[in-house]
Amino acid sequence: DYTAQPFVPDRGGLPALRAAAAECRGCPLHRDATQTVFGAGKASARVMLVGEQPGDQEDRQGKPFVGPAGHLLDRALAEAGLDPADAYVTNAVKHFKFTRAEPRKRRIHKAPTLRETAACGPWLAAELDRVEPELIVVLGATAGKALLGSSFRVTRVRGTVLEEEIHGRPQRLVPTVHPSAVLRADDREAAYRGLLSDLEVAARALA
Numbered sequence: 001d002y003t004a005q006p007f008v009p010d011r012g013g014l015p016a017l018r019a020a021a022a023e024c025r026g027c028p029l030h031r032d033a034t035q036t037v038f039g040a041g042k043a044s045a046r047v048m049l050v051g052e053q054p055g056d057q058e059d060r061q062g063k064p065f066v067g068p069a070g071h072l073l074d075r076a077l078a079e080a081g082l083d084p085a086d087a088y089v090t091n092a093v094k095h096f097k098f099t100r101a102e103p104r105k106r107r108i109h110k111a112p113t114l115r116e117t118a119a120c121g122p123w124l125a126a127e128l129d130r131v132e133p134e135l136i137v138v139l140g141a142t143a144g145k146a147l148l149g150s151s152f153r154v155t156r157v158r159g160t161v162l163e164e165e166i167h168g169r170p171q172r173l174v175p176t177v178h179p180s181a182v183l184r185a186d187d188r189e190a191a192y193r194g195l196l197s198d199l200e201v202a203a204r205a206l207a
């Protein structure tokens with residue numbers, strides 16, 4: 001089955017991982033995307049934020065959360081009192097998956113399958129191994145399933161501090177909704193306040 005595993009170096013820090021991930025062909029998603037979008041931030045970061053997959057802007061710029069969802073996330077992090085310098089930001093899947101309504105038209109985000117998410121899992125595991133965050137903020141269902149399994153339901157556990165074993169290591173996690181879901185919500189203000197209050201739980205857990 002698809003897997004990134006043979007591409008993941010077992011030595012070296014984040015720069016070695018990032019360089020190797022640029023060459024990953026562990027699943028078919030590398031074919032249509034522009035580039036691998038690896039995580040960003042310092043190995044000393046106290047908190048790791050895990051999203052779904054890069055979007056259109058991230059695919060062009062090669063950095064996670066630099067588009068509209070990222071701007072919303074930055075605002076919410078600042079308001080919750082989480083220092084971006086303390087955060088390592090990444091995605092469950094490192095390549096942009098999309099469809100086009102018509103040739104040469106706008107690229108429309110498409111959710112990764114469980115198979116693609118599982119294939120990319122070794123990169124996320126390697127990032128966790130190098131960063132060893134005190135807390136993981138889980139942004140939405142794809143990240144939740146990648147880290148906690150397919151029974152994960154964001155509505156059931158959002159805004160709580162979970163203690164789970166991840167890759168053999170005890171880990172604290174705070175799940176919340178994906179910032180893109182806030183942008184799509186009918187009541188954006190209410191959805192934003194929900195995201196913010198979950199991030200405040202994360203900020204208190206770190207304090």
Ligand code: URA
Nearest residue numbers: 051052053054064065
């Ligand atoms: N959505 C994500 O899940 N990740 C990004 O990097 C951007 C948008």
Ligand code: SF4
Nearest residue numbers: 024026027094095120
């Ligand atoms: Fe590799 Fe992940 Fe990209 Fe698939 S999505 S090619 S597993 S980096």
